[in-house]
Amino acid sequence: MFKDGYGCGTCYQIKCVQSNACIKGVPFTTVTATNLCPPNYSQDSNNGGWCNPPRVHFDMSKPAFMKIAQWKAGIIPVMYRRVLCVRTGGIRFQFQGNGYWLLVYVMNVGGGGDIATMWVKGTKTGWMSMSHNWGASYQAFASLGGQALSFKLTSYTTRQIIVAYNVAPSNWRAGMTYQANVNFK
Numbered sequence: 001m002f003k004d005g006y007g008c009g010t011c012y013q014i015k016c017v018q019s020n021a022c023i024k025g026v027p028f029t030t031v032t033a034t035n036l037c038p039p040n041y042s043q044d045s046n047n048g049g050w051c052n053p054p055r056v057h058f059d060m061s062k063p064a065f066m067k068i069a070q071w072k073a074g075i076i077p078v079m080y081r082r083v084l085c086v087r088t089g090g091i092r093f094q095f096q097g098n099g100y101w102l103l104v105y106v107m108n109v110g111g112g113g114d115i116a117t118m119w120v121k122g123t124k125t126g127w128m129s130m131s132h133n134w135g136a137s138y139q140a141f142a143s144l145g146g147q148a149l150s151f152k153l154t155s156y157t158t159r160q161i162i163v164a165y166n167v168a169p170s171n172w173r174a175g176m177t178y179q180a181n182v183n184f185k
């Protein structure tokens with residue numbers, strides 16, 4: 001499900017099943033996978049090793065959980081299916097790093113919700129491949145300060161390519177988030 005971090009950003013419909021804790025009349029809730037659920041092989045899959053393969057585990061926020069089940073239930077059986085992510089607005093890029101290293105956390109990704117590959121282009125450079133760091137974060141080891149930045153992304157699920165031109169102005173800085181005017185559908 002998490003695809004070694006490449007599944008970060010994917011969307012799922014989840015329904016509580018076969019439990020007295022299920023909220024009746026609620027068909028499902030939609031959630032976004034945001035983090036890897038690491039296995040704990042020292043624990044039994046039914047007693048602490050919730051994320052041990054082949055088990056699939058959704059660690060949901062309290063508001064999302066309470067849409068499908070009573071909070072006190074804790075762990076419930078669910079049915080789930082992968083769905084397209086419906087987003088409003090463009091893809092967002094949150095910057096971290098320094099003058100020689102740019103780390104970009106990609107958010108609000110529509111369509112498959114996931115990113116397979118990413119490139120960055122400054123106004124003084126060509127397209128440079130970014131390496132996958134963790135989850136929905138990609139990095140470039142390059143001096144990109146003082147340049148407006150564009151990004152090219154490939155969806156892991158659909159293989160669709162999208163280009164977001166001039167997302168960040170030439171005076172961009174770490175700690176800021178910039179929004180493109182494009183998104184996957």
